[in-house]
Amino acid sequence: MKYVCVDCQQQYVSFRYECTCHGMLDIRHDFSEIDGDFLKDRFNSRLSERMGPYASGVWRYKELIFPEVDESHIVSKYEGNTGLYQHESIARYAGVRNVWLKAQSENPSGSFKDNGMTVALTHGKSLGYTRFTCSSTGNTSSSLAMYAALAQAHSYVFVPNKNISLNKVLQTLAFGAHIFSFDGTYDDGITFLEQHSEELGLYICNSINPFRIEGQKSIVYEIAHMLNWNLPEWIVVPGGALSNVSALGKGLSDLYTLGFIDKLPRVVVVQAEGTSPFYNMIVNNSPQLEAELEPYTVASALNIGNPPSWRKAKRTLEETNGIAIAVTDEEILNAKAIIDASGIGCEPASAATIAGVKKLVAQYVIDKDESIACILTGNMLKDTDVLRNYHLERQMPYSNSLIHAELSVATVFEAMRK
Known part of the structure; x- marks a missing residue:
């Protein structure tokens, strides 16, 4: 497994969030020895799994995602397998x-964030991290908080104080995250973490993380x-x-x-x-x-x-x-x-x-x-x-309003007729 810069194509053999040129990194796997038909059969056989990491709709494809990780590090809640x-x-x-x-x-x-978060938390755990972080408008933070709680780790979340969904913030709080509500945007939070996560001992779980x-x-x-x-x-x-x-x-x-x-x-x-x-x-x-x-x-x-x-x-x-x-x-x-x-x-x-x-x-x-x-x-x-x-x-084209009516058969019939 190699880390390759999207911008300058510089390659690294150890984990980092970005290239020295500040470009984002791709993870490159060596698929040259993989037998595609064999893998298809293996993936099919895992569809019957009900417990353990391969019951996950993400870790079912472990050989294509994070083949090197030991199963003992995997943090999963049977994510994926969606309709x-x-x-x-x-x-x-x-x-x-x-x-x-x-x-x-x-x-x-x-949300879809779980597909990526299970791998990010797993990687961070494999490196020995116990404190995980993200900047978020909501879905990333709630996913991070859930997986950190499952891993018995700590989550520190940075959330803009406007133009976000309170439901997502409440979900994140309920999963036990420490939330910093700040003046600014999602992008400001990302910049802060890029600059200071190392000194704070935090593992970043935003999409700048290639895992x-x-x-x-x-x-x-x-x-x-x-x-x-x-x-x-x-x-x-x-x-x-x-x-x-x-x-x-x-x-x-x-x-x-x-x-x-x-x-x-x-x-x-x-x-x-x-x-x-x-x-x-x-x-x-x-x-x-x-x-x-x-x-x-x-x-x-x-x-x-x-x-x-x-x-x-x-x-x-x-x-x-x-x-x-x-x-x-x-x-x-x-x-x-x-x-x-x-x-x-x-x-x-x-x-x-x-x-x-x-x-x-x-x-x-x-x-x-x-x-x-x-x-x-x-x-x-x-x-x-x-x-x-x-x-x-609001009166929108497909609004479905409440029906205010007295509780009687005649009233209900009339409403049903309309």
Whole structure:
């Protein structure tokens, strides 16, 4: 295993968060001796596991993620193993015939962050760390706090004091984290940790940590495995810190190199218009990302103006002939209402995927007969303020209001008739 700089290609043999040029690092595994068919059989056999590390939808693929780690260090809560759903009303709303939704919202802490966090905590534990940290708008912090608690370790979380979901902060507190609420943005928290984590004795669990990406790439492994190694023509993912699209690209590259798949799907990154620096860079064909200093979107998980993983995300789009798109908050909330009413449910950031598909179909970029997989990143209860505002306080296109009525058969019949 080697650590390779995304920018200058400098290689390292020992762990570090960034290159001397300040570029992000990739973990490179040597797959030259791997027998793909043998691994497929091994992965299939692990589907019957109910206890132990290989019951996890991440550690099932250990040989492709962190083959060197001893099982005794693994910190797992049977993450992964999330549902892959289809629903007629969602497909009809998006304007397509065949759309899959990968519900990472079903993870133990309620978001896709668990796929990466189990590997980051495991690596930190293997190095002897007992104090773990992150900067977060919510999902990363709650995932970190949960895994640290499982490992009987301490978590120290840095959370901006505005434009975040209180539900996620409360979940993080309940898991026992020490939370520092600060003036500033997610990006300010990352900068602080990059500068001071070593002197504080803290192991960073944000996406600047390449082991986070190794864990998150298991999401596309699972999709491919569930579809018998036949991926859809498109994979759509929301873009905040951009770790998910970075991991998606790395996982796709692994599967293609090993011969598990014979073609790469096109990847779509969807951002919210109020915080879309990556989209702006792509559509303007700019060589560098220009940070947004005051990002805002109702989809709090996307509220990141200077995403650290933009270079890796850009590489994913280049390798898959992918695209980026931005959608409005109203488009996100309406798509969320459709996903929620289907019985699947998601947090606002997740719904950006279906909003993006709908927009791309209308622009004739995606054909209605093409197959698509959308990554739903978080649980619908991650942000109940959005639910209350959409359904109870505003008149939105798909609001589902309370029925105020006296308790009588006649009144109920009349309401049912309407």
